[in-house]
């Protein structure tokens with residue numbers, strides 16, 4: 457269940473991959489809605505977007521509580537230079553911060569625009585662009601895409617070029633190089 461010095465535990469791995477799947481789903485569905493002019497299509501997409509976002513809120517809360525109170529990160533895999541360790545730490549912190557800000561801006565936007573009444577009821581869909589949190593939600597989403605790409609790129613760099621266990625130890629197989 458818990459992580460060791462060499463690898464992530466089942467709980468950490470499950471939280472990581474479930475969050476990744478749902479956040480990619482939120483980015484794809486969010487941009488599809490954002491770039492659509494069809495009100496019915498927007499409402500249908502948001503019927504998926506909002507519940508998945510609530511799941512991400514729950515998963516992120518569990519994840520933060522898990523890391524603070526119950527588990528400890530493994531030591532870095534391989535021997536990366538100090539600047540890479542620092543960059544990795546800050547990328548992860550920025551990812552958490554962006555996820556929290558996306559959740560905060562999405563919830564605020566929903567509450568002040570009355571989105572749930574339109575998406576799950578019969579009220580007309582609000583003009584989301586008229587609300588300031590919608591602008592923040594859109595800008596933060598683009599920054600999140602950039603940081604996710606950096607995160608994925610770093611994991612692939614470790615796997616294919618540095619040939620260490622950084623990616624492997626976040627996966628469910630037991631096979632590692634160490």
Ligand code: HEM
Pocket residue numbers: 479482483484485486487488489490491498502505506509510512555558559560561562563565566571584585590593594595597600
């Ligand atoms: C990690 C969490 C989230 C991610 C990654 C995410 C992603 C996105 C993206 C990429 C967009 C489109 C931005 C654009 O086109 O400029 C968007 C729009 C939107 N999101 Fe989220 N979102 C998240 C959380 C939430 C939450 C918690 C809610 C509400 C409870 C929410 C409600 C909305 C709404 C109402 C829109 C506007 C759709 C439109 O303009 O057509 N989002 N989201």
